[in-house]
Amino acid sequence: MQSTVLVVTLILMVVVACPFVMAVHAADGEEAPGAVEPRRNKLIWGLVAAGIVITLASLREWPHAIAAGEGVVQVNATGGQWSWEIDTQEVPAGKTVVFNLHTEDVNHGFGVVDSSGALLLQTQAMPGYVNKVQYVFDKPGDYRVICLEFCGVGHHIMIDEFKVVSQ
Ligand SMILES: [Cu+2]
Structure with a gap:
């Protein structure tokens, strides 16, 4: 690419x-x-x-190039009114994590926040596409997935969690 x-x-x-x-x-x-x-x-x-x-x-350093191959953790997440379905509940710290995102209904905004509520990454989850975003989590702990695109009356309850664990 x-x-x-x-x-x-x-x-x-x-x-x-x-x-x-x-x-x-x-x-x-x-x-x-x-x-x-x-x-x-x-x-x-x-x-x-x-x-x-x-x-x-x-x-030379194309910012949208998504790493693949050994050492890269793939996480598949699907947004839907009004919840996230994430196939991995634990990811390792210090490794590249690629989130493969899509939705089967409307657009959702996939956002990951740390325990202090700081937004670490975000991208759109869209019907008909698999959007990818990658991140390296430095600190083990609990992270939340939220929705950043208003998607209906249950938008505010679209919250899920996963853990980052040390190797
Ligand atoms: Cu939403």
């Missing part, structure tokens, strides 16, 4: 840059032979180079 995004982004950057490069070259043709290369030509190429460097640097 990440490499696809990177390649598509670079191709689109070239497509966007082409008209500018063509305009610069068309303007070059109007100048006298042997003229010094205009500064704007260097500016355009400098901007293209900067765009490529910034794109490569910023997409």
Whole structure:
């Protein structure tokens, strides 16, 4: 996924840059032979180079890439009016936990809060999609799952819990 995004982004950057490069070259043709290369030509190429460097640097760590494989704990959660169905009640501390979320009725907001009520992560749970969000829980303890999208009269009772246990 990440490499696809990177390649598509670079191709689109070239497509966007082409008209500018063509305009610069068309303007070059109007100048006298042997003229010094205009500064704007260097500016355009400098901007293209900067765009490529910034794109490569910023997409290297694609923020939505979900880890998979060994050491990653998968948790499946389904929202429904008005409860959560979570297939795992204990997850290990210090490991990447990927929550696979969906719903069979309306949109719900999957939010995880710690014992102090601080929101640690959240994403939408939607019908027809499996949304993924990952998190590494540092501290063992009790965590609550709440709904952050108003989903009807029982929205406020959509609470579940799970434990984070030390290894
Ligand atoms: Cu709700």
